[in-house]
Amino acid sequence: MPLLSSIINNPAGSKPHQPLIILQSSSAQTCIPVLRTLISNFRLDTQALLFCFLHRPSSLTNIDIPTVTAFDLTGRIPGYDDAWCDPQDEILARVRSAPPGALHVIIDSVDTLASDIGSTPKAYKLIQTLLGLITTRSEPSFLVLHLQPCPVLELLTQTSLSPTLVHLTAHSPAIIMHLSSAYSTPPPPAGPAEKFWSVFIPFSERTHESERLVYGPEGNGTSAGVWAGKDTREFVVEVLVRGGSRRGVERTVEGWRGDVPCDLCALESLKNLWYRRKAEEARPDPTQNVSFNLNLTPSQEKSRAQVPLPYAHEGKPVTTAGAILYDPDSADDIDDDDPDEDLDI
Known part of the structure; x- marks a missing residue:
């Protein structure tokens, strides 16, 4: 099963357990x-607390599900709400008072929470405390x-907070197409993984580059994803799992179509990439089906490299700056006479 599907469909099935999931x-x-589908796949015998600072709860989950308790904090804006108070104590109190058993805590979104609090260290400390409460449950x-x-994102991905981590980052398919055409680095399996990641990671971290591809003259102008059908949008998900079954770091890039994960090859927005790859593989080799061999064996290549080049000045040091070295041809008339001496000037 692809890595993204296993995380979305059965997050509790990962070994070892991954208590921290970051969606970027x-x-x-x-x-x-991705967040909406993840919440909908939580088991019905588990409790979930959803704290919304940016999006309405109705846009993230079915509010009629009895196991999901949503807290709409989108209307609490510092400086605009006279009754605003720091939400940290309320969040901690709700988590501590939850009944025993499995408990899932969802915060949307941490950057808005940090902005409301007005302190990145305080936001990080809150997340650290919440993670401690989560991991101590049976x-x-x-x-x-x-x-x-x-700024808080870099702190949340450090191993000092959690040695295990699931980090899902959404990207526009325009990035994949751009890297494939401009840098000849298609994603695996169309190209080598090492070459792709060496270009993709630094490029994707420059957010202005992604914004230019989406909102520029040739972009689709929306962050919801590329239209794949009448009611279907699709995008790319970068999946990073730290401390999984291999006790290392697994990284892959997969597709998302509508409300479910899929393989990159299933994305309509990337179909030209695979067609181009197949065309390159089907291109005939000009060295095939000829009556003679155009290739050299390793011993022949070694012998050719040892042949001295017939340069008259090879190995002679040049002592004069800007000197011109010239090997005369057999037909050249090289002498010291004036070539124009027969002219009556």
Whole structure:
């Protein structure tokens, strides 16, 4: 089963248990469809607390599900709400008072929470405390954080907070197509993984590049994803799992179509990439089906490299700056006479 499907469909089945799940959006591509599907796949015998600072609860989950308790904090804005108070104590009190058993805590979004609090260290400390409360429960529980790139993100991905981590980042398919055409680095299996990641990671971290591809003259102008049908949008998800079954870091890039994960090859927006790859593989080799061999064996290549080049000045040091070295041809008339001496000037 692909890595993204296993995380979305059965997050509790990962070994070892991954209590921290980070879903990262950007102005170029939202990760909300992934968050919505993840919440809907929680087991019905588990409790979930959803704290919304950016999106309405109705846009993230079915509010009629009895196991999901949503807290709409989108209307509490510091400086605009006279009754605003720091939400940290309320969040901690709700988590501590939850009944025993599996408990999933979802925060949308951490960057908005940090902005409301007005302190990145305070936001990080709150997340650290919540993760401690989650990991001490007897049943597998999760802390799901949705956010956009912000100062607290770098702190949340450190091993000092959690040695295990699931980090899902949404990207526009335009990035994949751009890297394939401009840098000749298609994603695996169309190209080597090492070459792809060496270009993809630094490029995707430059958010202005992604925004230019989406909102520029040739972009689709929306962060919801590329239209694949009348009611279906699709995008790309970068999956990073730290401390999984291999006790290392697994990284892959997969597709998302509508409300479910899929293989990259299933994305309509990337179909030209695979057609181009197949055309290159089907291109005939000009060295095949000829009556003579155009290739050299290793011993022949070694012998050719040892042949001295017939340069008259090879090995002679040049002592004069700007000197011109010339080997005369057999037909050249080289002498010291004036070539124009027969002219009556």
